[in-house]
Amino acid sequence: xxxxxxxxxxxxxxxxxxxxxxxxxxxxxxxxxxxxxxxxxxxxxxxxxxxxxxxxxxxxxxxxxxxxxxxxxxxxxxxxxxxxxxxxxxxxxxxxxxxxxxxxxxxxxxxxxxxxxxxxxxxx
Amino acid sequence: xxxxxxxxxxxxxxxxxxxxxxxxxxxxxxxxxxxxxxxxxxxxxxxxxxxxxxxxxxxxxxxxxxxxxxxxxxxxxxxxxxxxxxxxxxxxxxxxxxxxxxxxxxxxxxxxxxxxxxxxxxxxxxxxxxxxxxxxxxxxxxxxxxxxxxxxxxxxxxxxxxxxxxxx
Numbered sequence: 001x002x003x004x005x006x007x008x009x010x011x012x013x014x015x016x017x018x019x020x021x022x023x024x025x026x027x028x029x030x031x032x033x034x035x036x037x038x039x040x041x042x043x044x045x046x047x048x049x050x051x052x053x054x055x056x057x058x059x060x061x062x063x064x065x066x067x068x069x070x071x072x073x074x075x076x077x078x079x080x081x082x083x084x085x086x087x088x089x090x091x092x093x094x095x096x097x098x099x100x101x102x103x104x105x106x107x108x109x110x111x112x113x114x115x116x117x118x119x120x121x122x123x124x
Numbered sequence: 125x126x127x128x129x130x131x132x133x134x135x136x137x138x139x140x141x142x143x144x145x146x147x148x149x150x151x152x153x154x155x156x157x158x159x160x161x162x163x164x165x166x167x168x169x170x171x172x173x174x175x176x177x178x179x180x181x182x183x184x185x186x187x188x189x190x191x192x193x194x195x196x197x198x199x200x201x202x203x204x205x206x207x208x209x210x211x212x213x214x215x216x217x218x219x220x221x222x223x224x225x226x227x228x229x230x231x232x233x234x235x236x237x238x239x240x241x242x243x244x245x246x247x248x249x250x251x252x253x254x255x256x257x258x259x260x261x262x263x264x265x266x267x268x269x270x271x272x273x274x275x276x277x278x279x280x281x282x283x284x285x286x287x288x289x290x291x292x
Contacts, residue, residue, distance in 0.1 A: 003278050006232060007247040010222050012145040012159050017138050020163045024130060027167050 099123060137166050140182070144189050146248040151193035151240075152200070153229055155222065161196060165189040183259035186249055190241050231281040238262075239274035246271050 099106045099121070107124040141162055149158040165188045169176060176184060232240060238260075245256045246267070257264045 003275065003282065006150075006224070006228055006278070006282075009142070009248075010146050010149060012141055012162070013155055016141050016145075016159050016163070017134055019159075020137050020141075020166060021130070021134050023163055023167060024133060024170065027170065028130075031171075 097121060133170060140185060143249045144185065147244045148189050148193045150232055150244050152197050157196060161189060161192045164192055180258065183255055186245060187259045231278055235274050235277060239270045242267055242270040243274040
């Protein structure tokens with residue numbers, strides 16, 4: 001079954017090219033000229049340079065930076081903190097055991113166990 | 125823009141207005157709107173004239189025209205949904221210089237957009253499969269398969285509606 005009728009060639013309304021020419025003139029008039037674009041670019045570049053210069057001149061001096069750093073708490077080496085040992089798969093360094101009895105330090109002796117995950121201490 | 129540039133653009137417009145208009149008209153079904161879309165297509169391409177390659181110009185024109193036509197069609201449908209009948213819908217039935225029955229238009233409208241676009245470009249734009257493939261950013265083989273499917277579905281719908289047998 002033919003579908004030719006659906007695709008028969010149609011004539012566009014007359015005067016299209018003339019109207020297009022007028023619209024083209026209008027659009028061309030709206031477009032900024034190349035000289036205007038160069039001037040706008042130069043102005044933008046100058047603006048950026050001025051802002052950069054102002055920011056550089058307003059940088060605080062070195063002495064005040066040191067002063068601020070001195071008041072801050074000492075930096076903590078987070079990466080080497082024991083809390084991260086297990087997370088990062090590092091073997092943990094056993095902490096020294098401190099036991100106090102009646103506010104006095106007591107001696108402890110480690111008792112051997114077969115389970116490596118368990119530690120038993122005897123207070124002397 | 126020099127006068128030579130303008131003259132060249134108008135010359136290209138004169139050469140391609142008709143195929144572009146025919147393609148766009150099958151999407152939005154309004155003569156005035158279709159011509160406006162064709163002109164808008166050229167104006168958009170003119171704005172990008174510094175980036176346009178000669179070998180891809182035709183593909184760019186038809187792709188832009190189809191996109192603009194689809195946008196206008198979508199906008200008209202949106203107005204219809206919110207209860208405001210688009211002007212082109214009102215003008216279409218009575219003032220259109222081209223006579224297409226409603227079942228014919230519906231048969232084409234109900235095709236998937238990607239099939240319809242291929243069909244319009246093969247039947248109305250005089251473009252080759254490679255040109256259509258470039259315009260729609262699809263493989264050449266896809267152009268053929270979509271055209272075949274679109275034509276089959278179109279014939280089936282026109283047969284079901286009795287449009288072809290009764291009117292032609």
